[in-house]
Amino acid sequence: MQTFKYKINDPLGIHARPAGLLAKLAKAYADTTVSLTKGENTVKASQLMKLMSLAIKQGDEVTVTVEGEREAEVAEAVLDFFEKNL
């Protein structure tokens, strides 16, 4: 299992557009599960609507958990996505 914390810098947070891109990225790795945790709520990043329902805003800290066959590679890709988009 790979995990990292990330503080959201984007003023709009994880709204529809970045959520869609993140869900697409997570879905691309069928053998690996990407989860996001904010407070007490954890959702799979591939489930777009649930991801949006976390209502992640600027300044929120999220915990990203990656589990599966290619977790190191996927964790790196997801971290890269966060740094570029969020």
Place this chain on the structure above:
Amino acid sequence: MGIFDRFKKEKKLTIAACTSGAVVKMEDIPDPAFSQGILGFACGIEPKYGKIFAPVDGIVTQLSETLHAIGLETAEGVEILIHIGVDTIDMQGDGFSAMAEIGDTVKCGQMLITMELDKIRAAGHPTVVVTAVTNSDDFVGVTLTADETAEVGAPLIDVMR
């Protein structure tokens, strides 16, 4: 109704138009997140008035604090996102009012959100209302069934299981 018709009926979910106006095809929606299919199969309606009605029977699963987007899930597991205007998240809810909240069970045709089209235009944003099937990948086929214009409550999108 014959057995075959019943079978057909159960395999198909029709999503109604959530407002009335000219239909905008997915590739013509002026927001790449939708036109490129990042948020699933989508189509737009250029609204004639500032009211949004539930396009299906379902549960409200998502409502952004800025009230410019609402998510519904049907009993069949079809997830629908209605997104009002482009980049309207910038408006921080100004001009938008919601008549439903997360967890509500809603009926097709029930009013969900009102928005002031003039305020959206004044903010410099397109007013197109997008209906997206965010989990369209999970279904056999999702197709636009409306022609050039949509009337609220009339069929807009078919989802085949």
